[in-house]
Amino acid sequence: MSRRNASTGVAERGALPMLSRANLLVLAYGAATAGAIGTVGFSALSLGLPTGLFFALLADGIARPGSSVFYPTVTHGPRDGERVALSFDDGPDPEVTPAVLDALAKHGAHATFFTIGQLLVAHPQLARRIVVEGHELGNHSWRHSRWQNFFGAGEQAREIERGAQAIAGVTGSQVKPLYRPPIGLKSPPLARAAYQQQLTLVAWSLHSRDTRTADPKRIAQRVLQRIRPGDIVLMHDGHDLPGRHRPACAQATPLILQGLSEKGLQCVSVSELLQLAR
Ligand SMILES: [Zn+2]
Incomplete structure (x- = not known):
């Protein structure tokens, strides 16, 4: 993952990240869903909440110009x-x-x-x-x-x-x-x-x-x-x-x-x- 300058948020040029932010997002979604199912079992909540959050983050990454979800x-x-x-x-x-x-x-x-x-x-x-x-x-x-x-x-x-x-x-x-x-x-x-x-x-x-x-x-x-x-x-x-x-x-x-x-x-x-x- 590239580092960011603390005061400006600029991505500092460094090595290519092992995983892009989009891949990390999908991994986090999988982990959150598995965790929710593991905690409360299969239910509308354990499946629906991570899915809702995932799509909210995805929408933010696409549509909000200042979003750093996909790239700093x-x-x-x-x-x-x-x-x-x-x-x-x-x-x-x-x-x-x-x-x-x-x-x-x-x-x-x-x-x-x-x-x-x-x-x-x-x-x-x-x-x-x-x-x-x-x-x-x-x-x-x-x-x-x-x-x-x-x-x-x-x-x-x-x-x-x-x-x-x-x-x-x-x-x-x-x-x-x-x-x-x-x-x-x-x-x-x-x-x-x-x-x-x-x-x-x-x-x-x-x-x-x-x-x-x-x-x-x-x-x-x-x-x-x-x-x-x-x-x-x-x-x-x-x-x-x-x-x-x-x-x-x-x-x-x-x-x-x-x-x-x-x-x-x-x-x-x-x-x-x-x-x-x-
Ligand atoms: Zn333009």
Whole structure:
């Protein structure tokens, strides 16, 4: 089993685990059921309770982005500092990303862009601008298929590797980018691919809900009311569906940055927040 850094929860790169978390979950289920049967005999309770718990854990592992049931997943950085990280998913987008970059530059802030590989390749100038201005490129898969969570480990690995190659093509670095799966969903095949590649999986601790409202003031208000040191904020400068955009993100970002600086919070990239050597 990989170890985790106590303050950030980041999986430390080490030997491959003997058993994946999914396998351990199944073993624990078997042991719990056997134990319950051994204690109280066959009954609806001895079979039903472990089964219910098993499926609750399974559902948590799949659907809760910050769950570490299948694989260690980072949701935030140290809570005792003054730093937070804004993360922008699903871009780059020629209509929104430039305005986000302008706002970040104006405030001297840095962020992490979890890009869709094929969009990064389609917009090389934007990709370069993100890196030149000191921001971090994170991997959000190659295609951002909404069905990716049903892919086998091989296809998961190809999506991850192709997304990472697109990033390496811009940065010229072979350092493995942080990975955030599409829609934040996880599965045992993703965990297998992630263990093989020793990935750092990153979710978030604060969702801006910029996917649900087009009102930039509401987005900014939500973030500024809830944010605390160490938070990783989820925003979207792009859209995974062709021809669609999220312009509210461009308008909300300057409001959020203004509010954060008034609170004395410093915006850094996710890797900086987690103090990863990169
Ligand atoms: Zn996404």
